[in-house]
Each structure stands twice: as C-alpha cells, then as structure tokens.
Amino acid sequence: MHSWTMGYVSVTPITDFLPTTIATVRLRHLDTINQVLHALISHEVDLFAVEVSWFSDPKECDAVIETATKHAIPVILLTRYVQSGISELTTLDPAEFLTKRYAPVSCVEFSPDVSHRGRIVSLSSRAIQLLAIFVTYPGQVLRLMDINQESQSRHVASWTTHSLKAAIHAITQELGTDHIKNVRGFGYIFQSCLVSTHRREDDRSVSEGMMGK
Numbered sequence: 001m002h003s004w005t006m007g008y009v010s011v012t013p014i015t016d017f018l019p020t021t022i023a024t025v026r027l028r029h030l031d032t033i034n035q036v037l038h039a040l041i042s043h044e045v046d047l048f049a050v051e052v053s054w055f056s057d058p059k060e061c062d063a064v065i066e067t068a069t070k071h072a073i074p075v076i077l078l079t080r081y082v083q084s085g086i087s088e089l090t091t092l093d094p095a096e097f098l099t100k101r102y103a104p105v106s107c108v109e110f111s112p113d114v115s116h117r118g119r120i121v122s123l124s125s126r127a128i129q130l131l132a133i134f135v136t137y138p139g140q141v142l143r144l145m146d147i148n149q150e151s152q153s154r155h156v157a158s159w160t161t162h163s164l165k166a167a168i169h170a171i172t173q174e175l176g177t178d179h180i181k182n183v184r185g186f187g188y189i190f191q192s193c194l195v196s197t198h199r200r201e202d203d204r205s206v207s208e209g210m211m212g213k
C-alpha cells in the first residue's frame with residue numbers, strides 16, 4: 001500500500017506554509033542538496049516542496065527543479081504568493097493541494113472542513129491530528145511507535161497509550177465502529193468505508209485492505 005511522500009527543504013518551519021497537522025501525505029525533511037537530489041532521482045518522494053531561500057546558490061535551486069521535472073516529480077514552491085502546480089503556475093492553495101490532490105481516496109476529508117462522507121464531523125483538534133495520520137496510511141497497522149514517529153514529522157505532540165485510546169474512542173463515536181480496528185497486541189488499522197480503489201487524479205491503483213508497506 002503506497003502512502004504519498006512529500007520531501008521538503010525550508011528555512012521557515014514547514015508548519016508556516018502547510019497544515020501539517022492534517023496532512024494526508026507523509027512528510028520528509030531533507031537536510032542537504034545531495035539528500036535532495038538522491039531522493040528525487042531514486043523516487044523516494046512523490047512530490048517536493050522548496051522554499052527558495054533555503055538554497056545558498058540559486059543554481060542549486062535550478063538543478064533541483066530541473067531534476068524533479070526530469071523525474072516527473074511535482075514541485076511546490078513554499079511561498080505565500082504563487083504555488084507551482086504539476087505543469088502550470090497556479091494560485092493553488094497548499095492546503096487544498098495536500099489534502100485533496102494527494103489524499104488517499106477516503107470517506108474522511110480534511111478540506112475545507114473535516115468531514116465523513118460529506119457530513120462535517122465534530123472532533124477535538126487532537127483527535128483530528130490522529131485521524132489525519134490514520135487516513136494517510138489506510139490499511140496499514142500502526143503501532144504507538146509509528147504514530148509517534150509520524151506525529152514528530154508533523155510537529156504534533158506525541159501520544160501515550162491512554163491519550164491514543166481516548167482519541168480513537170472519540171473518532172469511533174463520530175465515524176462508526178468499522179473504521180479503526182485494534183490488532184491485538186500490535187496496533188491499530190484504519191479502513192475507509194468507501195470501496196473506491198483509485199486515487200482521484202491518477203490511475204495508479206491503490207488496493208485497500210493490504211497490511212504492511
């Protein structure tokens with residue numbers, strides 16, 4: 001089961017540009033130009049976000065965008081003004097980009113509101129943070145450790161067994177019992193109640209119900 005990964009480089013905290021708490025992609029911070037080029041060439045990332053001021057030399061920025069283009073990896077410019085789309089410049093809202101275009105097809109959506117099958121759900125911001133993580137990894141067993149690792153990359157506070165259970169209880173009350181299952185002694189697994197097997201803007205198949213990566 002494939003989760004979308006967005007690599008990024010930025011001087012400004014990523015949370016200033018993107019709603020990482022409700023992201024439905026996996027976020028991967030990169031530290032050096034070599035890491036960036038390697039991640040693009042080896043397709044470790046599905047899209048790439050850049051804050052241009054991160055580059056000490058503008059030529060490096062050119063090289064990164066050129067490499068990404070060559071490998072058909074969309075680049076998002078982290079700027080408050082213009083967002084770069086897949087092939088055209090557009091005033092795309094980064095929140096919409098992250099939560100719509102790269103979201104797994106799910107009964108839960110995060111933009112413009114948190115909703116389940118079109119009905120707005122009422123959950124605490126903490127429960128929504130957890131729900132976003134589950135929706136990013138449908139059909140995968142997530143251990144407390146995995147959830148905390150993911151939370152860290154999203155700049156979200158970590159979870160205890162107790163706080164996790166409480167949030168899952170709240171989510172279950174809103175969405176119904178058939179969404180988050182406890183895999184005894186191991187972790188939790190989220191399944192969308194929609195059976196669609198294709199992402200909206202791509203025909204790469206996403207098979208639901210598969211465990212593991």
Ligand SMILES: [Zn+2]
Nearest residue numbers: 107192193194
């Ligand atoms: Zn559902």
